[in-house]
Amino acid sequence: MCLNFYIYTNTDNMQTSTTEDYLKAIFKLSGIYKKGVSTNSIAEELSTKASSVSDMVKKLSEKKLVDYVKYQGTTLTKEGENIALKVIRKHRLWEVFLVEKLKFGWDEIHEIAEQLEHIKSPKLIDKLDAHLGFPKKDPHGDPIPDKNGLFPTIKKLKLNELKIGEKAILTGVSEDSKDFLSYLDTIGLKLGSSIEVLDYFKFDKSLKVKINNRSDLTFSDLVANNLNISKEN
Amino acid sequence: MCLNFYIYTNTDNMQTSTTEDYLKAIFKLSGIYKKGVSTNSIAEELSTKASSVSDMVKKLSEKKLVDYVKYQGTTLTKEGENIALKVIRKHRLWEVFLVEKLKFGWDEIHEIAEQLEHIKSPKLIDKLDAHLGFPKKDPHGDPIPDKNGLFPTIKKLKLNELKIGEKAILTGVSEDSKDFLSYLDTIGLKLGSSIEVLDYFKFDKSLKVKINNRSDLTFSDLVANNLNISKEN
DNA sequence: AAAAATTTTTAGACAACACTAAAAAATTTG
DNA sequence: CAAATTTTTTAGTGTTGTCTAAAAATTTTT
Ligand SMILES: [Mn+2]
Ligand SMILES: [Mn+2]
Ligand SMILES: [Mn+2]
Ligand SMILES: [Mn+2]
Numbered sequence: 001m002c003l004n005f006y007i008y009t010n011t012d013n014m015q016t017s018t019t020e021d022y023l024k025a026i027f028k029l030s031g032i033y034k035k036g037v038s039t040n041s042i043a044e045e046l047s048t049k050a051s052s053v054s055d056m057v058k059k060l061s062e063k064k065l066v067d068y069v070k071y072q073g074t075t076l077t078k079e080g081e082n083i084a085l086k087v088i089r090k091h092r093l094w095e096v097f098l099v100e101k102l103k104f105g106w107d108e109i110h111e112i113a114e115q116l117e118h119i120k121s122p123k124l125i126d127k128l129d130a131h132l133g134f135p136k137k138d139p140h141g142d143p144i145p146d147k148n149g150l151f152p153t154i155k156k157l158k159l160n161e162l163k164i165g166e167k168a169i170l171t172g173v174s175e176d177s178k179d180f181l182s183y184l185d186t187i188g189l190k191l192g193s194s195i196e197v198l199d200y201f202k203f204d205k206s207l208k209v210k211i212n213n214r215s216d217l218t219f220s221d222l223v224a225n226n227l228n229i230s231k232e233n
Numbered sequence: 234m235c236l237n238f239y240i241y242t243n244t245d246n247m248q249t250s251t252t253e254d255y256l257k258a259i260f261k262l263s264g265i266y267k268k269g270v271s272t273n274s275i276a277e278e279l280s281t282k283a284s285s286v287s288d289m290v291k292k293l294s295e296k297k298l299v300d301y302v303k304y305q306g307t308t309l310t311k312e313g314e315n316i317a318l319k320v321i322r323k324h325r326l327w328e329v330f331l332v333e334k335l336k337f338g339w340d341e342i343h344e345i346a347e348q349l350e351h352i353k354s355p356k357l358i359d360k361l362d363a364h365l366g367f368p369k370k371d372p373h374g375d376p377i378p379d380k381n382g383l384f385p386t387i388k389k390l391k392l393n394e395l396k397i398g399e400k401a402i403l404t405g406v407s408e409d410s411k412d413f414l415s416y417l418d419t420i421g422l423k424l425g426s427s428i429e430v431l432d433y434f435k436f437d438k439s440l441k442v443k444i445n446n447r448s449d450l451t452f453s454d455l456v457a458n459n460l461n462i463s464k465e466n
Numbered sequence: 467a468a469a470a471a472t473t474t475t476t477a478g479a480c481a482a483c484a485c486t487a488a489a490a491a492a493t494t495t496g
Numbered sequence: 497c498a499a500a501t502t503t504t505t506t507a508g509t510g511t512t513g514t515c516t517a518a519a520a521a522t523t524t525t526t
Contacts, residue, residue, distance in 0.1 A: 018513065039474055052514055054475055059512090071474060071521060101334075102360040112354045121345045127335040251483070272504055285484055287505055292482090304491060304504060 013063065013079075017118035020087045021046060022056055023065060026076055027084035036073020085149035091117040092138035092145075093128050099139040100132060106139040107181030140181075141172020141191050141228060157231065159195060160207065160224035167196045168229035175226040187217060195229065246296065246312075250351035253320045254279060255289055256298060259309055260317035269306020318382035324350040325371035325378075326361050332372040333365060339372040340414035373414075374405020374424050374461060390464065392428060393440065393457035400429045405461035413459065420450060428462065 065080035094116040199208035205221035298313035327349040432441035438454035
């Protein structure tokens, strides 16, 4: 009887799309700040207010999805991380679908995937995965977690870490906004493009680069910081 | 100034998935009862309580999506009907996707489509439509409204309207539940199957039928009433 | 280490939706 | 047509998630 009570406690652990978005945001921010994630940073990531976040992390903590101590930030529990990884898997697989099958541009898919990632079905995602041929990366170069939430941790090298004269291949982007991605489209930069650093200006940290051995142009540090690369040779 | 006010009034007419489901339910029920749709019937269709429906139709009426007079039932306005038809278009296109592309059975798709139909994106559905080759019917034989909400009104003939000796082709089903559809699967009945009425039992209105010129079996009136057919010859 | 600035939490409201119980209206029945 | 039954609405609550304003804690500055 007492055992029963224990077992069935917390069994109704189905998430709303809101709680899924919170867990995803905390997961993303955990990769950046290694300590507990700050209330303000979650609020900014989700375009909401700190007071709303404060309320929510308290509730997530009751559900044992996060560890939260007042004034000391939030970290995911194993359970919370599992849920976040499942949502990220769904988000990235749907993004592949939108680009590969429906022919959307990589700059148009984020908002749609933000909705599709919350569709609940035990079978749907694995069927989608198979339909897409078990892709390993999404259209932005991000790795897709497998059924068990595992994916290779690729050390991300940013374009602004290169020295003058070095060459690299674009392997991913750290920013999914339409503004950023359609700018890359207009300059002809896509995953796999080659980038050579021609010059570096100390004043504003901007870079003069040559892309695809053709056009010369200048990247601000902010742009360069959102371009993930792997060094050539 | 006054004009401005008028124009921008009611401009924020974005629906929640709840209101979309209400509008869809009212549309479906309007086809059956030609008068105003009763509060109780909406409640039953949506598995909710009459008091909740009473609240909601009042709100939908304020948004000019339904006409509602206390104690006299609810009907869709033109605007409400347009929204309902868009949701139905999305539901049926996603069902085609799930069966044709992801290889789901027709008995597994209803609940998933019930979620997918609420995804908001101006471009998504037309791209999906193109990807699927502009299908005209969903996996249950229901017509798919076009971009403008138009679809042919097919007069539905039900199996229990046939006389002994008549033959027909299964063109659709009026019931989407897994229980019903997987029963049809086990007896090998699918869209396009031929059905011949061998006998009719007055007592319970059940029918003895031969399907695909092979097996003989008996259908209750309830089953026969959910099988849509077109007469052969 | 006190003052100032920033971050975080609490308090109090609100909107959307759902529910139960009870009241009111409409319909069916005898 | 009055009584009984059914349908519908209202009243009062609860839950989830959001917000603003104000209080409290923490961190930074001087
Ligand atoms: Mn989302
Ligand atoms: Mn992505
Ligand atoms: Mn739905
Ligand atoms: Mn259908």
